[in-house]
Amino acid sequence: MSARPSNDDARLRERFASAVSPAVRADTRARWDAHGPRLVDTFRMLYGDAPGVDAALQRMIDGMAACAELRPAPLRALDAARERDPAWFLGQDMIGYTTYVDRFGGTLSGVAARVPYLRALGVRYLHLLPFLHARDGDNDGGFAVRDYDAVDPALGDDADLDALTARLRDAGISLCADLVLNHTADDHRWAQAARRGDPRYRAFYHVFPDRDLPDAYERTLGQVFPQTAPGNFTHVDGLGWVWTTFYGYQWDLDWSNPEVFVEMALTMLRLANRGIEAFRLDSTAYLWKRLGTDCMNQPEAHAILQALRAVSDIVAPGVLLKAEAIVPARELPPYFGLRADGAADTDSARRECHLAYHSTLMAALWAALAEQRGDLLAGVIAQTPALPAASGWLTYLRCHDDIGWNVLREEAAGGDGRAPFDLARVARFFAGDGDESYARGRSFQSAGSEHVHGTNGMAAALAGIDDAIAHGDAAALRAAERRLILLYGIVLACAGLPALYMGDEIALGNDEAYARDPARAGEGRWLHRPAMDWTLADAVATRTHDDTTAGRVGAALRRMIAVRRITRGLRGDAPMRALRFDDPALLGIERGDGVIALFNLAGREVAVPVPPSLADARWRDMLDDGRLDDGMPDDGGDSAWPTALAPHALRWLQRA
Numbered sequence: 001m002s003a004r005p006s007n008d009d010a011r012l013r014e015r016f017a018s019a020v021s022p023a024v025r026a027d028t029r030a031r032w033d034a035h036g037p038r039l040v041d042t043f044r045m046l047y048g049d050a051p052g053v054d055a056a057l058q059r060m061i062d063g064m065a066a067c068a069e070l071r072p073a074p075l076r077a078l079d080a081a082r083e084r085d086p087a088w089f090l091g092q093d094m095i096g097y098t099t100y101v102d103r104f105g106g107t108l109s110g111v112a113a114r115v116p117y118l119r120a121l122g123v124r125y126l127h128l129l130p131f132l133h134a135r136d137g138d139n140d141g142g143f144a145v146r147d148y149d150a151v152d153p154a155l156g157d158d159a160d161l162d163a164l165t166a167r168l169r170d171a172g173i174s175l176c177a178d179l180v181l182n183h184t185a186d187d188h189r190w191a192q193a194a195r196r197g198d199p200r201y202r203a204f205y206h207v208f209p210d211r212d213l214p215d216a217y218e219r220t221l222g223q224v225f226p227q228t229a230p231g232n233f234t235h236v237d238g239l240g241w242v243w244t245t246f247y248g249y250q251w252d253l254d255w256s257n258p259e260v261f262v263e264m265a266l267t268m269l270r271l272a273n274r275g276i277e278a279f280r281l282d283s284t285a286y287l288w289k290r291l292g293t294d295c296m297n298q299p300e301a302h303a304i305l306q307a308l309r310a311v312s313d314i315v316a317p318g319v320l321l322k323a324e325a326i327v328p329a330r331e332l333p334p335y336f337g338l339r340a341d342g343a344a345d346t347d348s349a350r351r352e353c354h355l356a357y358h359s360t361l362m363a364a365l366w367a368a369l370a371e372q373r374g375d376l377l378a379g380v381i382a383q384t385p386a387l388p389a390a391s392g393w394l395t396y397l398r399c400h401d402d403i404g405w406n407v408l409r410e411e412a413a414g415g416d417g418r419a420p421f422d423l424a425r426v427a428r429f430f431a432g433d434g435d436e437s438y439a440r441g442r443s444f445q446s447a448g449s450e451h452v453h454g455t456n457g458m459a460a461a462l463a464g465i466d467d468a469i470a471h472g473d474a475a476a477l478r479a480a481e482r483r484l485i486l487l488y489g490i491v492l493a494c495a496g497l498p499a500l501y502m503g504d505e506i507a508l509g510n511d512e513a514y515a516r517d518p519a520r521a522g523e524g525r526w527l528h529r530p531a532m533d534w535t536l537a538d539a540v541a542t543r544t545h546d547d548t549t550a551g552r553v554g555a556a557l558r559r560m561i562a563v564r565r566i567t568r569g570l571r572g573d574a575p576m577r578a579l580r581f582d583d584p585a586l587l588g589i590e591r592g593d594g595v596i597a598l599f600n601l602a603g604r605e606v607a608v609p610v611p612p613s614l615a616d617a618r619w620r621d622m623l624d625d626g627r628l629d630d631g632m633p634d635d636g637g638d639s640a641w642p643t644a645l646a647p648h649a650l651r652w653l654q655r656a
């Protein structure tokens with residue numbers, strides 16, 4: 001780390017302020033004063049202060065000023081409102097929805113036409129998977145971007161994006177887009193220039209002339225796609241070995257080059273000025289490489305995110321940053337600017353991401369279902385780190401990726417009074433192995449039945465709906481519906497911003513057709529990326545399909561979303577605590593304002609004793625007494641606390 005020149009702050013502040021017009025100067029100057037020194041410090045800590053670094057920093061500051069100047073008035077108004085209410089995204093009315101543009105609406109305009117559907121579902125936060133101009137051919141579902149400044153021509157054009165963001169904003173829905181930070185496509189113009197031998201762009205990537213360093217790194221690196229893209233380096237003719245953590249056509253950017261930071265920071269601001277209100281920062285754990293480590297979660301990766309946060313805090317403070325770091329929850333506090341042990345940093349107000357995926361909770365939801373153990377979830381909730389104000393978890397049941405089991409290694413080992421469990425058995429269960437399994441998922445990137453990596457499949461298929469339909473078994477179908485409703489009941493009762501995955505609100509099943517499409521057959525995650533069934537979705541939304549699986553699941557989800565919306569105790573940042581029960585099948589979650597949610601993870605009836613600390617309380621059933629789950633009626637008293645829960649039943653209760 002090098003010392004900052006003494007008059008640096010004043011000089012750079014002046015440079016920034018003088019580049020914006022008087023109309024925006026007051027706001028931006030105040031923001032620079034609050035966050036500029038942090039940005040400059042972090043940048044210099046990462047890159048030093050050689051002349052080239054100073055030039056890069058100045059170029060970035062000029063670019064930031066230009067973006068501040070161009071920021072449209074409606075977005076400036078949002079910035080101001082959100083500075084006044086920084087926990088705006090944690091209101092109990094915030095519901096997320098994740099989908100692909102093409103699978104959901106065909107094009108960006110098609111998505112815009114579906115805004116009323118999303119609005120009626122209660123959605124306030126829409127994550128559209130990558131829609132920027134992706135590589136031709138294989139492109140990892142759009143995660144290989146060739147041009148960050150253009151919409152993918154197959155999905156629309158820039159005007160369509162502007163129209164969509166305006167439409168969503170009017171409907172009170174924030175658009176979240178992926179910002180693929182770790183890599184570009186191999187046909188991005190930077191990569192093309194690097195191939196041509198341009199030294200400036202060659203330095204944007206990790207390029208090695210021979211295998212010496214790649215082999216040294218490989219000794220401690222993991223593998224993201226061990227079956228379909230083994231190894232972390234790809235040989236490119238005329239260039240050498242290029243670092244490719246994911247697919248060979250996704251070239252890792254070299255973030256130790258300050259020019260990479262400047263380019264990506266300004267990319268983020270240009271997109272923010274298009275009306276994107278949240279960025280899913282893709283693969284954040286991998287941004288910094290260090291020999292002898294797994295090259296994940298390095299301190300410099302956090303410094304990069306902190307500097308990006310300072311950039312957005314100065315120019316676009318209404319924008320949210322969401323870390324996609326699929327690592328155990330105990331490793332996530334630094335992504336919120338906390339120290340690794342969860343303590344607040346006392347040296348400086350480090351600010352990093354507003355949100356991070358709680359993938360431990362997600363994977364544990366499925367493990368708990370397979371193992372019929374609510375105590376697994378109670379353990380995860382008890383171990384979930386506390387977060388600073390105005391930050392939260394993105395909670396979810398499924399997403400476009402596989403369920404990665406490795407985040408549960410510590411939980412699987414047992415401890416704290418909980419029995420261990422076998423992750424390989426859980427993975428086999430969801431792959432449908434064994435007579436007991438109702439699941440129709442598929443193992444992903446796993447070398448054999450003892451090897452654990454991930455599982456693919458739609459939630460409905462994993463919960464048994466596809467299997468019950470295939471067997472025409474009505475009782476099994478009802479049981480499977482209850483399981484899906486149960487898991488979403490947990491997600492919606494937890495702290496954080498809960499996101500539905502596309503089609504789950506109509507219990508959409510697997511897309512088995514992917515295997516017959518040569519363009520998708522080689523990538524198992526397409527199993528759970530089906531096209532939306534709009535005939536069914538519209539029928540469910542208009543309640544003409546109540547007596548079907550989609551209708552029952554849809555009605556239950558809508559009811560829980562509606563109840564959450566009017567219950568302050570279910571705010572994303574209201575307290576959360578797990579209750580202790582002797583029967584491991586039970587899960588009890590206590591939230592704010594006397595809200596208790598009870599869940600039976602087992603396929604048998606379970607008695608629900610009242611915890612001694614709650615013995616004197618009276619309870620009201622928030623979801624109308626078992627209507628969602630065919631649960632057991634209570635014992636006839638006038639309190640809604642149930643004496644028992646039917647298989648896979650749930651209750652949300654509020655102190656009367």
Ligand code: GLC
Nearest residue numbers: 140143180246282283400401
């Ligand atoms: C993220 C995405 C995943 C993609 C990877 C590489 O993990 O969620 O779908 O394959 O990044 O971009």
